[in-house]
Amino acid sequence: MTLDNKKLLIFDFDGTLIDSVPDLADAANIMLSQLGKPTYPIDTIQEWVGNGARMLVERALSGNVEIDPNLLDTEVEAAERLFFDAYAAHDTSKTAAYPDVDDGLKQLTDAGFTLALVTNKPIRFVPDILASLGWTSYFAMVLGGDSLPVKKPDPTPLLHVCKTLKFDSLQTLMIGDSINDIQAGKRANIDTVGLSYGYNYGKDIRESQPNQAFDNFKELLDWLLA
Numbered sequence: 709m710t711l712d713n714k715k716l717l718i719f720d721f722d723g724t725l726i727d728s729v730p731d732l733a734d735a736a737n738i739m740l741s742q743l744g745k746p747t748y749p750i751d752t753i754q755e756w757v758g759n760g761a762r763m764l765v766e767r768a769l770s771g772n773v774e775i776d777p778n779l780l781d782t783e784v785e786a787a788e789r790l791f792f793d794a795y796a797a798h799d800t801s802k803t804a805a806y807p808d809v810d811d812g813l814k815q816l817t818d819a820g821f822t823l824a825l826v827t828n829k830p831i832r833f834v835p836d837i838l839a840s841l842g843w844t845s846y847f848a849m850v851l852g853g854d855s856l857p858v859k860k861p862d863p864t865p866l867l868h869v870c871k872t873l874k875f876d877s878l879q880t881l882m883i884g885d886s887i888n889d890i891q892a893g894k895r896a897n898i899d900t901v902g903l904s905y906g907y908n909y910g911k912d913i914r915e916s917q918p919n920q921a922f923d924n925f926k927e928l929l930d931w932l933l934a
């Protein structure tokens with residue numbers, strides 16, 4: 709892979725730019741307590757993040773990354789409402805940018821890259837979190853997990869961003885912490901960068917064979933801005 713022609717950087721959000729698991733875990737545990745169910749430590753809940761809020765709720769109700777097949781839709785929907793209420797009240801309480809991201813987004817913008825955000829997080833939560841970090845103006849386009857009928861690892865959200873912003877897949881780089889980001893990139897014929905510090909079901913992102921992998925945002929910046 710060469711960086712020469714890369715113009716559009718599509719970033720994942722949770723586990724890539726922000727450490728959001730403390731707030732997601734609090735919201736999941738508030739929901740579980742309200743339902744009289746057992747709560748879980750943050751390290752456990754971290755391994756349930758990656759496929760959007762609905763799946764996090766289903767995994768929390770199951771107490772496992774594998775979803776209990778006996779869960780009822782009505783039960784999940786009621787739990788999801790409780791989770792959404794709890795997360796809306798706490799989506800920026802403990803959420804913080806990873807080191808070097810805040811300044812890095814500015815440096816990448818100044819260097820002429822176009823930035824976009826594609827997260828599996830429900831879109832309703834994204835604008836407030838971006839605003840709380842002062843990042844709204846950095847992103848030419850933002851898609852949430854429910855902005856389109858399908859989410860990552862489906863390639864559709866990435867292809868939709870490329871088409872809307874008028875870049876082809878060869879001009880684009882997908883940067884994320886999860887196998888879902890890497891698979892979406894590969895299926896869209898977009899080169900991928902894996903970041904190892906986020907949430908990937910407890911697995912090393914290098915197992916997903918991204919084109920490049922870095923252990924912190926600073927290394928990514930040094931490579932992109934070299």
Ligand SMILES: O=C(O)COP(=O)(O)O
Pocket residue numbers: 720721722723757758759760761826827828829830886
């Ligand atoms: O909400 C999730 O499950 C993961 O969100 P992400 O796609 O920004 O990592």
Ligand SMILES: [Mg+2]
Pocket residue numbers: 720721722723724758884885886906907
């Ligand atoms: Mg992520």
